[in-house]
Amino acid sequence: MATAVGTLDGHEAVAARYHDVDPVYAETRDLRLTGFILFLLSDCVLFSSFIFAYVYLRTSAPAWPPFVGGHQLPWFDTSFAAFNSIVLFGSGVTMHFALENWKHLNKRKFNLWLIATIILGLGFLLGQAHEYSVVGISWAGSTMGASFFTLTGMHGFHVFVGVCYLTILGIQANRGVYTGSKYFGLTAGTLYWHFVDVVWVALFFLFYLW
Amino acid sequence: MTEAVIEKGAAFAGAILVGVTALFQLKNDWAAQGLDALVTKILLGLMAFGCVLALLAALNVLGARA
Amino acid sequence: MHAGTGTTHDAHDVHDHIHPAPEGFIRKYVFSLDHKVIGFQYFFTGVFLLLIAGSFAELVRLQLTKPEGAIMSHNAYNEMFTMHGTAMVWMVLIPLVTGAIGNFVMPLQIGARDVAFPWLNMASFWILPVAALILFSSMLFGGPHAGWTEYPPISLADGTAGALWCMAIFVIGISSTMTGLNFMVTVMKMRAPGMTWTRMPLFVWATFATALMNMIATVALSAAVGALFLAHVFNVPFFDAARGGSPVLFEHMFWFYSHPAVYIFIIPAFGVISEVLPTFARKPIFGYKMIAFSSMAISILAFTVWAHHMFPSGLAPWLQLPFMILTYAIGIPTGIKVFSWMATLWGGRIHYTTAMLYAMGFLITFTFGGITGIFLASVPVDLHMHGTYFVVGHFHYVVAGGAVMGFLAAIPYWYPKATGRLMSERIGQLSFWLFFWGLNGTFLPMHWLGLEGMPRRYASYIDFAKANPDAQFWNQFETVASFLMVASFALLVFNLLWSIKHGKIAGINPWGARTLEWTISSPPPYYNFKKLPHVYGRPYDFDQPLPYANTDNELDQYPEYGKVLMPIPTPAPVGAGA
Numbered sequence: 080m081a082t083a084v085g086t087l088d089g090h091e092a093v094a095a096r097y098h099d100v101d102p103v104y105a106e107t108r109d110l111r112l113t114g115f116i117l118f119l120l121s122d123c124v125l126f127s128s129f130i131f132a133y134v135y136l137r138t139s140a141p142a143w144p145p146f147v148g149g150h151q152l153p154w155f156d157t158s159f160a161a162f163n164s165i166v167l168f169g170s171g172v173t174m175h176f177a178l179e180n181w182k183h184l185n186k187r188k189f190n191l192w193l194i195a196t197i198i199l200g201l202g203f204l205l206g207q208a209h210e211y212s213v214v215g216i217s218w219a220g221s222t223m224g225a226s227f228f229t230l231t232g233m234h235g236f237h238v239f240v241g242v243c244y245l246t247i248l249g250i251q252a253n254r255g256v257y258t259g260s261k262y263f264g265l266t267a268g269t270l271y272w273h274f275v276d277v278v279w280v281a282l283f284f285l286f287y288l289w
Numbered sequence: 290m291t292e293a294v295i296e297k298g299a300a301f302a303g304a305i306l307v308g309v310t311a312l313f314q315l316k317n318d319w320a321a322q323g324l325d326a327l328v329t330k331i332l333l334g335l336m337a338f339g340c341v342l343a344l345l346a347a348l349n350v351l352g353a354r355a
Numbered sequence: 356m357h358a359g360t361g362t363t364h365d366a367h368d369v370h371d372h373i374h375p376a377p378e379g380f381i382r383k384y385v386f387s388l389d390h391k392v393i394g395f396q397y398f399f400t401g402v403f404l405l406l407i408a409g410s411f412a413e414l415v416r417l418q419l420t421k422p423e424g425a426i427m428s429h430n431a432y433n434e435m436f437t438m439h440g441t442a443m444v445w446m447v448l449i450p451l452v453t454g455a456i457g458n459f460v461m462p463l464q465i466g467a468r469d470v471a472f473p474w475l476n477m478a479s480f481w482i483l484p485v486a487a488l489i490l491f492s493s494m495l496f497g498g499p500h501a502g503w504t505e506y507p508p509i510s511l512a513d514g515t516a517g518a519l520w521c522m523a524i525f526v527i528g529i530s531s532t533m534t535g536l537n538f539m540v541t542v543m544k545m546r547a548p549g550m551t552w553t554r555m556p557l558f559v560w561a562t563f564a565t566a567l568m569n570m571i572a573t574v575a576l577s578a579a580v581g582a583l584f585l586a587h588v589f590n591v592p593f594f595d596a597a598r599g600g601s602p603v604l605f606e607h608m609f610w611f612y613s614h615p616a617v618y619i620f621i622i623p624a625f626g627v628i629s630e631v632l633p634t635f636a637r638k639p640i641f642g643y644k645m646i647a648f649s650s651m652a653i654s655i656l657a658f659t660v661w662a663h664h665m666f667p668s669g670l671a672p673w674l675q676l677p678f679m680i681l682t683y684a685i686g687i688p689t690g691i692k693v694f695s696w697m698a699t700l701w702g703g704r705i706h707y708t709t710a711m712l713y714a715m716g717f718l719i720t721f722t723f724g725g726i727t728g729i730f731l732a733s734v735p736v737d738l739h740m741h742g743t744y745f746v747v748g749h750f751h752y753v754v755a756g757g758a759v760m761g762f763l764a765a766i767p768y769w770y771p772k773a774t775g776r777l778m779s780e781r782i783g784q785l786s787f788w789l790f791f792w793g794l795n796g797t798f799l800p801m802h803w804l805g806l807e808g809m810p811r812r813y814a815s816y817i818d819f820a821k822a823n824p825d826a827q828f829w830n831q832f833e834t835v836a837s838f839l840m841v842a843s844f845a846l847l848v849f850n851l852l853w854s855i856k857h858g859k860i861a862g863i864n865p866w867g868a869r870t871l872e873w874t875i876s877s878p879p880p881y882y883n884f885k886k887l888p889h890v891y892g893r894p895y896d897f898d899q900p901l902p903y904a905n906t907d908n909e910l911d912q913y914p915e916y917g918k919v920l921m922p923i924p925t926p927a928p929v930g931a932g933a
Contacts, residue, residue, distance in 0.1 A: 128578030
């Protein structure tokens with residue numbers, strides 16, 4: 080990792096990517112990005128712990144869905160969940176477009192795609208609310224309910240926080256807090272939203288396809 | 290047309306639309322440098338994989354109860 | 356213009372930026388963003404809670420002076436050892452070794468002006484008093500009774516107190532996770548120019564390895580106590596066998612964190628020892644790279660051995676062998692360190708300061724505790740020893756004789772830097788001997804009592820005493836010895852307070868040590884370094900000039916401490932424009 084005079088490494092490379100070539104901002108952004116990625120990693124551990132619990136309980140259960148009071152609980156409805164998943168994945172793509180447009184300094188399109196993302200995110204949450212009302216099992220009644228509601232509930236909470244976060248970002252972006260070259264908040268919001276999406280890929284598989 | 294068929298149809302169409310778009314964006318961004326770009330590429334790829342899962346679910350290949 | 360790896364820094368980059376001084380009492384001492392002040396805050400809070408948790412332990416010891424239980428009901432006894440363990444693990448040890456020492460020392464050692472996220476640092480601290488309040492408030496509701504491990508289903512009988520216990524642990528977990536993240540980013544990104552990974556002081560390596568574990572493992576704990584909380588409040592059946600759940604699941608989730616937790620206690624202490632020994636033996640640390648990499652190895656392996664706490668629990672039998680082998684394996688990097696430290700002392704010119712005494716005491720008591728851990732790693736042995744005093748003896752040797760001993764070494768070592776005054780050597784030495792003999796007296800007999808089958812967490816041991824007539828004697832012996840430790844802590848508190856006014860003025864580098872914190876004034880200014888030092892070597896070569904350029908105090912380049920050194924011509928300093 081030796082550097083010769085004139086080559087770029089580390090912070091200089093980061094700074095050079097920014098039109099303003101502001102090394103102070105570049106360094107702060109570097110710190111914040113690293114911190115944010117580590118935060119997402121720790122959030123991964125949170126979901127992984129509960130996923131471990133679910134897999135442990137399911138693989139050690141004598142039957143799945145488990146029997147409660149003599150009756151076997153019903154499986155989940157894959158078709159609705161598949162549709163709701165696409166709603167959420169779609170919101171990930173729209174958020175990507177929003178950020179791209181910001182980078183190309185197109186504020187109007189940024190706003191449109193951001194609003195689309197928020198609407199799709201809320202749509203997902205409504206879909207989850209519907210799913211909770213028709214799923215036919217309870218949180219406290221069985222390990223199936225315990226793991227399902229805890230994991231999807233945690234995920235739904237993350238989606239809700241994400242929707243709030245994106246809304247605040249939208250307001251701030253329109254108040255001029257971010258510029259064409261200084262928009263780390265938007266980057267972080269996008270990464271968080273993609274993360275929430277990918278967690279759902281795992282949960283969709285684990286609860287609906289397995 | 291039962292609800293399930295509508296949902297599956299919408300999921301199928303959506304999965305193709307969203308998945309293809311995600312992969313297309315991934316291709317466009319492939320050369321981008323930096324930690325945030327790397328993480329974005331990974332997550333976009335995983336999202337596209339999620340669309341594949343939803344597609345297979347819509348076709349009753351996966352998750353047909355069972 | 357570049358010095359090996361690392362970066363050049365222009366005058367206007369963020370590392371060089373000195374923000375204006377904080378003003379007002381609240382900003383300076385209450386809601387401070389300065390890692391040094393936050394370190395002090397953790398220190399005071401942690402020591403205060405140490406005294407409380409320690410008095411619970413004394414109540415436990417008093418109870419055990421009679422086989423039928425001397426002073427309290429069984430219920431109260433259960434509450435005492437539960438609160439002792441819980442408070443010590445989460446409200447004392449982790450805050451003190453990471454929050455107090457880590458916060459104060461690490462940024463200074465890497466030549467930084469603060470941590471990566473100072474506001475997050477402040478928030479992490481303020482969570483501690485809140486969590487402690489929640490924990491102690493549980494005692495108003497009867498208190499938790501099932502031990503610091505609070506296994507369900509028995510812990511579910513704790514009711515509101517149990518739910519509050521879960522809440523307190525969850526809350527303090529947020530603090531630990533944030534601190535871990537903060538320290539990781541700081542070490543990765545904010546080292547002084549020229550300080551490559553293999554030029555970092557070993558305490559920084561230790562902080563980094565600890566921060567990694569803190570950040571990853573604590574979240575798993577939050578999941579475990581979160582699930583337990585849901586069981587308490589919403590009757591969610593993760594751990595209820597009647598509804599398909601499993602108590603063993605809780606043990607898996609809990610110990611996946613709690614095993615790395617014990618390494619979180621000890622690795623900062625290892626880092627302290629790695630700093631103290633070379634300084635007072637006037638010798639470079641032996642095996643720098645081995646010690647640095649073994650810290651990282653331990654930090655990774657720590658995640659693979661948790662089930663050794665679960666051998667008799669109904670764990671799947673096929674898991675016992677792999678966990679046993681991995682547990683033996685994790686002893687190896689630690690053993691490497693112990694041998695490296697001993698080799699550091701060999702042939703050195705030893706100065707028996709208080710910090711050095713604690714460090715050498717550590718070598719004895721921690722190694723002893725580590726060895727009994729190897730005994731327990733064996734499944735057949737553990738099946739007999741689990742739940743006996745042998746385990747209690749083992750972990751107190753590594754925790755009190757390891758982590759606490761390391762912490763007690765750090766205090767006299769860095770107190771002069773933090774306050775500008777040296778602590779009293781006489782009181783310090785007396786404190787050490789009281790602590791050392793108190794510790795050995797309290798925890799050594801536990802090993803043979805455990806081997807003979809004395810069960811832990813029992814408020815009375817009448818049956819055991821009938822079969823072992825000397826049981827009461829040894830318990831009383833342990834209780835008396837424990838008061839030596841009480842005296843030691845009383846002297847420590849006195850020393851801390853007395854030395855503020857009456858300690859000798861320390862100056863910049865009273866120990867002749869070589870890490871970066873000893874190149875700035877004692878106490879340091881709020882911005883730490885007026886000029887960012889440039890680093891071009893490791894800090895442990897005691898007969899060389901300091902491997903720094905551009906330090907704030909050029910005159911103190913060559914530490915004396917009783918020996919005059921001839922300056923050896925150095926390469927042109929970094930950044931001088933050569």
